[in-house]
Amino acid sequence: MGLLQLGVSQSWWQLSMPPKDISTNGHLIDHLWNYTTMLCIFYFILVCIGLFGFSFLYSRKRNKTPYYTYGNKKKHLLVTAIIGAAVFLTIDLNITRISNNDLLNQFWKWPDPKTEKVMRVEVMAQQWMWSFRYAGPDQEFNTADDVVTNNDLRVPVNTKVLFHLTSKDVIHSFFVPNVRLKVDTIPGRVTRVWWEVNTPGKYDIACAEMCGTHHYLMKAQLTVLTEEDFNRWLATSEQLALNTNDPDDKNLAWGWKWEN
Numbered sequence: 070m071g072l073l074q075l076g077v078s079q080s081w082w083q084l085s086m087p088p089k090d091i092s093t094n095g096h097l098i099d100h101l102w103n104y105t106t107m108l109c110i111f112y113f114i115l116v117c118i119g120l121f122g123f124s125f126l127y128s129r130k131r132n133k134t135p136y137y138t139y140g141n142k143k144k145h146l147l148v149t150a151i152i153g154a155a156v157f158l159t160i161d162l163n164i165t166r167i168s169n170n171d172l173l174n175q176f177w178k179w180p181d182p183k184t185e186k187v188m189r190v191e192v193m194a195q196q197w198m199w200s201f202r203y204a205g206p207d208q209e210f211n212t213a214d215d216v217v218t219n220n221d222l223r224v225p226v227n228t229k230v231l232f233h234l235t236s237k238d239v240i241h242s243f244f245v246p247n248v249r250l251k252v253d254t255i256p257g258r259v260t261r262v263w264w265e266v267n268t269p270g271k272y273d274i275a276c277a278e279m280c281g282t283h284h285y286l287m288k289a290q291l292t293v294l295t296e297e298d299f300n301r302w303l304a305t306s307e308q309l310a311l312n313t314n315d316p317d318d319k320n321l322a323w324g325w326k327w328e329n
Contacts, residue, residue: 091247091268091293097171098249101164108160176250180229180263182329187263188230190222193323194254195237197286199274202324205307211324216306220289222274224266225299231263233327242278245291251277259325269293 090096127136138145180187191202191210201222205214224230234243236254243262244251252262276287294302 088246088272089268090249091266091270091272092249093265093267094171094175095247095249097175101167101171104167105160105164112156112160179261180231182231186228188224188228189327190224190230190232191324191327192232192234192243192254193237194234194241194243194276194287196239196281197283199243199276199287199289200323203303203306204327210327211322214307215324216303217324218306220274221292222289223292223294223299223302225296226269226293227265227267228296229263229265232261233325234260234262235325237323239280240278241276241280241287244275244277245272246275247272247291253278266291266293269295 087099087102090099125131140149182189189204189210193200193202199220199222201218202210203216203218204210205212205216207214232243232252234252234254235258236256238256240256241254242251243254245264248264248266250262250264252260254260270293272291272293274289274291276284278284280287
């Protein structure tokens with residue numbers, strides 16, 4: 070009944086669409102996805118044309134005497150080589166080229182807090198929760214004035230956000246569908262990712278790695294605020310942090326010193 074009710078307000082085509090892209094570089098992921106999908110559909114149609122076309126042309130009704138071939142004549146080998154080369158060049162090689170350019174020119178151009186305005190967040194994944202740590206007024210991590218939240222990530226709009234992530238137990242995957250990015254969190258290792266969001270609102274955060282029996286509970290919320298609202302929230306949370314942080318509580322004091 071719930072699915073039927075959902076279909077009343079949205080068409081099946083709308084339901085099949087990806088979530089709204091709210092990031093600066095998300096369109097690059099969408100372009101690569103669409104390019105790959107369109108080419109796969111194109112070659113699938115060609116295969117279907119060949120399969121059903123040859124079945125029609127060489128049916129028993131039109132060819133009383135069967136024709137036997139091993140497919141090893143020069144023309145057969147040439148056609149196979151041409152099709153294979155076309156698939157390799159237009160799909161495999163071109164996807165690699167596009168991906169490499171996007172990584173080098175955008176996703177691996179890490180923002181530098183020393184030279185530009187960057188917000189930093191430490192992320193701790195564990196069964197079955199996401200914890201986020203913001204540096205307090207001293208701008209140092211793993212100190213008494215840090216702001217720590219559980220399953221609640223808040224960031225300002227139009228600001229580059231740099232994440233350092235790790236895991237307390239098993240491998241998880243930090244995934245924000247509306248940003249189009251995901252990164253694994255690995256025990257004993259700090260991974261990183263950055264993005265910039267441009268649309269205020271509330272969005273889902275999920276774990277994209279099967280991490281155990283309650284994997285489905287690894288859900289958090291991303292709230293994108295205006296800079297004024299974010300600063301107001303952070304100032305209120307910093308005062309609360311000073312009153313609640315306990316260095317001896319390992320559930321709170323899990324941070325690490327930030328290294329660029």
